[in-house]
Amino acid sequence: LHAMNTVVAQLQRRFQDYLVSLYQQGFLDNQFTELRKLQDEGTPDFVAEVVSLFFDDCSKLINSMSRSLERPENVDFKQVDSGVHQLKGSSSSVGARRVKNVCISFKECCDVQNREGCLRCLQQVDYEYKMLKTKLQDLFNLEQQIVQAGGAIPQVNIN
Amino acid sequence: MAVGEVMRMEVPTGGDLTVSSPDLHVLAVDDSIVDRKVIERLLRISSCKVTTVESGTRALQYLGLDGNTGASDLKDLKVNLIVTDYSMPGLTGYDLLKKIKESSTFREIPVVIMSSENILTRIEQCLKEGAEDFLLKPVKLADVKRIKQLIMRNEAEDHKTLSHSNKRKLGEDVDASPSSSSSSSSHDDSSVKDFPSSKRMKSESDIFSPFI
Numbered sequence: 001l002h003a004m005n006t007v008v009a010q011l012q013r014r015f016q017d018y019l020v021s022l023y024q025q026g027f028l029d030n031q032f033t034e035l036r037k038l039q040d041e042g043t044p045d046f047v048a049e050v051v052s053l054f055f056d057d058c059s060k061l062i063n064s065m066s067r068s069l070e071r072p073e074n075v076d077f078k079q080v081d082s083g084v085h086q087l088k089g090s091s092s093s094v095g096a097r098r099v100k101n102v103c104i105s106f107k108e109c110c111d112v113q114n115r116e117g118c119l120r121c122l123q124q125v126d127y128e129y130k131m132l133k134t135k136l137q138d139l140f141n142l143e144q145q146i147v148q149a150g151g152a153i154p155q156v157n158i159n
Numbered sequence: 160m161a162v163g164e165v166m167r168m169e170v171p172t173g174g175d176l177t178v179s180s181p182d183l184h185v186l187a188v189d190d191s192i193v194d195r196k197v198i199e200r201l202l203r204i205s206s207c208k209v210t211t212v213e214s215g216t217r218a219l220q221y222l223g224l225d226g227n228t229g230a231s232d233l234k235d236l237k238v239n240l241i242v243t244d245y246s247m248p249g250l251t252g253y254d255l256l257k258k259i260k261e262s263s264t265f266r267e268i269p270v271v272i273m274s275s276e277n278i279l280t281r282i283e284q285c286l287k288e289g290a291e292d293f294l295l296k297p298v299k300l301a302d303v304k305r306i307k308q309l310i311m312r313n314e315a316e317d318h319k320t321l322s323h324s325n326k327r328k329l330g331e332d333v334d335a336s337p338s339s340s341s342s343s344s345s346h347d348d349s350s351v352k353d354f355p356s357s358k359r360m361k362s363e364s365d366i367f368s369p370f371i
Binding site for chain 1: 191192193194196197200201204246248275296297298299300
């Protein structure tokens, strides 16, 4: 029984450290904390479900913006701007800080119809969302391990 | 004029409750699937019944404002609050707000606008058109709790008005309330004209205080 407690405590410690590091490295912001508040034993998958919807959104929007930016002589900046707006909104809603910040630069490129700049931002936003997806998958795996070991998910306070 | 006061008035010993269940039914409108999921959870956690739709057009369909019978015509699906995103393709949140306030059937439903952009003229425009409040995205639990309290307080005032006219035998003194003897739950325009402006004033101070 003592051994089990140690395993749980270790997993909880790993989870906590990992989550804190994601905030410290700027992957996540306060809105992610707000989302975690909405999760409880009755809805243990809430955050995972929301971010899953977000990543699907990212993929879809990046694809359509890529198509709009494809031909240099015929860029639909309105469509790109609309895509960036949506991406900025949803990244903000889930606390995906780096993705959101790229969207701010992305919008500026759109506003001045800078196709090259847009393409760079598109690439960057693609990189950032995929990076975050990997990080959060690791986080959720840790969460799952804690639950399977019979432990509770720690409430983590981010300063 | 506290809510507690209203509740004591409303529940005579052994008598039947005249105040309806405190569960608000909220219609949430947002074109973003992520935001719909989040707002739905925020509202459910705050003990509200929630229906989410993806556009202003769908919202009007749900309410039956498009000329057809809406789902919310069914008695137990009556909508108590509409929360809508501002920037949506097609009908914007502002357009939706206007349509609702133009409708004699639905103008009493409080409408709250959400936006990721903190534009003062936009906020003023919405309040002027009759929006109850304006939330800056991303929306947090504290925002939803505040809105719920605001709506419940307004509903309690409305019920107090109704019950006061219904229960003439209760002898207590109440401040002059601008009620006429309407006993139905769907308000007659004339009896509640005074309320919307006072609600707007409250919302303005609620919204602008954080900016100070």
